[in-house]
Amino acid sequence: MDEEYDVIVLGTGLKECILSGLLSVDGLKVLHMDRNDYYGGESSSLNLTQLWKRFNGNDHPPEKLGSSREYNVDMIPKFMMANGTLVRVLIHTNVTKYLNFKAVNGSFVYNKGKIYKVPATDVEALKSTLMGLFEKRRTRKFFIYVQDFEENDPKSHEGLDLNTITARELITKYGLEDDTIDFIGHALALHIDDSYLDQPAMDFVKRMKLYAESLARFDAGSPYIYPMYGLGELPQAFARLSAVYGGTYMLNKPQCKVEFDANGKAFGVTSEGETAKCKKVVCDPSHLPHKVQKVGKVARAICIMSHPIPETNDSHSAQVILPQKQLGRKSDMYLFCCSYSHNVAPKGKYIAFVSTEAETDEPEVELKPGIELLGPVDEIFYEIYDRYVPTNNHETDNCFISASYDATTHFESTVKDVIAMYSKITGKALDLSVDLSAASAAAEE
Template sequence: MDEEYDAIVLGTGLKECILSGMLSVSGKKVLHIDRNKYYGGESASITPLEELFAKFNAPAPDETYGRGRDWNVDLIPKLLMANGLLVKLLIHTGVTRYLEFKSVEGSYVYKGGKISKVPVDQKEALASDLMGMFEKRRFRNFLIYVQDFQEDDAKTWKDFDPSTANMQSLYDKFGLDKNTQDFTGHALALYLNDNYLQQPAIQTIRRIKLYSDSLARYGKSPYLYPMYGLGELPQGFARLSAIYGGTYMLDKPIDEIVLGEGGKVVGVRSGNEIAKCKQVYCDPSYVPDRVRKKAQVIRCICLLDHPIPNTKDALSTQIIIPQKQVGRNSDIYISVVSYTHQVAAKGWFIAMVSTTVETNDPESEIKPGLDLLGPIRQKFVSVSDYYEPLDDGTQSQIFISESYDATTHFETTCLDVIKIYKFGTGEEFDFSKVKVELGEEEQ
């Protein structure tokens, strides 16, 4: 440990592992430390099942749960958008070779007490039970507009300037009713709340395009999920970092981040050892005095021995409950994965219900989600604080990631990583530049 590094990364969550990998690939000498014995921090998948029960102080699972080590249970539920930023990162860094994926089978939205499939193309829109006949026509016209929309071709904007006009005015232009706005903004554009309505329409158009481009990649739904759970993702980037010379230390408590002149970081202390460095990258848990609490997120892991009712027995699915449907300010998300992803024993399903906390009784806030699941065999609830850094880190050279938010996909995760990378290296993260070949040559 008593060496000098360009950067020390603390915590092996997904964000830190991506950063570690990118820094190593760019030639930096990296030391990557975690206080835990395992990789992944908050983004680990817990295995075996006994470990998960112990973590939540529950009595050990009985034999009906099958073999404990057939389970890999995520703590933070997220899915990958097939055409999203994380997939781009995986491809460009070559980390994709460590992973296999399955397409998520269905994407549903909640309306009036029941769930319906999210209509994603004109054909599905016309068949959907979410809208009346005339509304379907209007929604179809809206979808065609978004599909034909080209940012660099003002002709396709149809007398509407999406960079100045807000999204509400675009909805109004097509005469879409509140219900349709609801599932468009929340189930297609994947906004957590309704603030987007007052923001330039271009942002929402981009998000709907991301949704439909993702859908076009592997069919069925725009979402992907990795075999053996999300914990494989940070591990893949950790390996990338190691292959490019990064040094790994687990089970190493961090006692102090050592500052030098002008409050600039000069090293990291563990016991009597000090590793010197020019920069530190870390998650909020390593620097409690440099972050502030922004909100709370509730997540409930539910183990089920059956698929979710009304999803055609889908082995994986996502259900979005738009805020307004249940009188809230932020959406409730449900993601479901199962034994087909090697994350549960044969016949078992893992449903995760999550949302941003709005009251003093977060457990009752997720009830509309729990009610959709059918009988729940075991439930684990956690409420975690959501932290953000106090500054951008350029002064102290301590770059801190935000906690994982309640969104169900990795877009905000990647944006945070790209932002930190920019502050840390002074360089814009260029996807085309990171394309590395990892020993692909063959004889």
């Protein structure tokens, strides 16, 4: 402990483990500590006994649910875009060799009380039952524009500057109806609210292209992939990467206290009477509560079921997005389902999650529209957790704090936070220009 490090990372949540791996690969000397005796922090995966203890206070789940060891229940359930930034990070760091992925069966959207497959291409737009005949044609034209759009090819821009016109202005050009805009913005571009409509259209179009490209990668019915045995495998894989590059790990280290000098700069971390010195500290919000502020809370239900989500083509794994307008809410609601096909539950069992940015203190009431879409459930657990963002200036205190995980069931916002933190810590951009064909080799059909 009396050595000096470039960076000390506190907590083994997914964000912290990715950063630990990236910084170690860069040649920095990293010490990674956790107060727990397991990896994953808030983003760990629990077996049934651990899940029962967390929510029911005892470790005796009913035998009818099957073997505890066969459950790997994510505490922060999220799918990965097959062409997304997290996959690029996995390939950039070669972490893919520690993991096996499987394509997610379905991607759906809720509209007027029903669940529909998300159409993502011009061909799917014509087949979709989401829209009437004329709207299908308009949507097809818009999808063709997006598919053909290349930022560096002015001919594909059709005279539009997507850096100056808003997403709303672009959509208006194609005369799309409100319900169509709803599913495109929330289930395809994965915006979490409607504020994107009044921002430059470039990001909106890039997000749609990412969805379509990810969908094409495995031709599996969704653009998402998910690791076998659950997301708890990801922090461990990045921890292994860090260790390979010389990172030091210490679990079960209680009361990790960040030490500050007279100028308010962090210079080390003390645990069990020993202080390890460092130039920079990376941590989750729980380690420096006086340097973060609460910005919201997430309401979530975890459900164990014996069937897939109805109306999802019997998908063993699926995401359903319920856009805010469809529910009369300020934010979207998300359904996430995986099953024994991803080795996260015993044969015949499914794990479903319903999550949203909480607007009340009653998750049972708030999550009801999503719960009702699940059909009968064997067991259900509710919780609300607070969401924090850092308020400190890292240039004056040497502290780099991650934001809490949001309610989304995809990794796009999570990875943006990691990339931004990496740039602040190192002063450089992360080069993710990698060959994505390696992702195909990492994913099992």
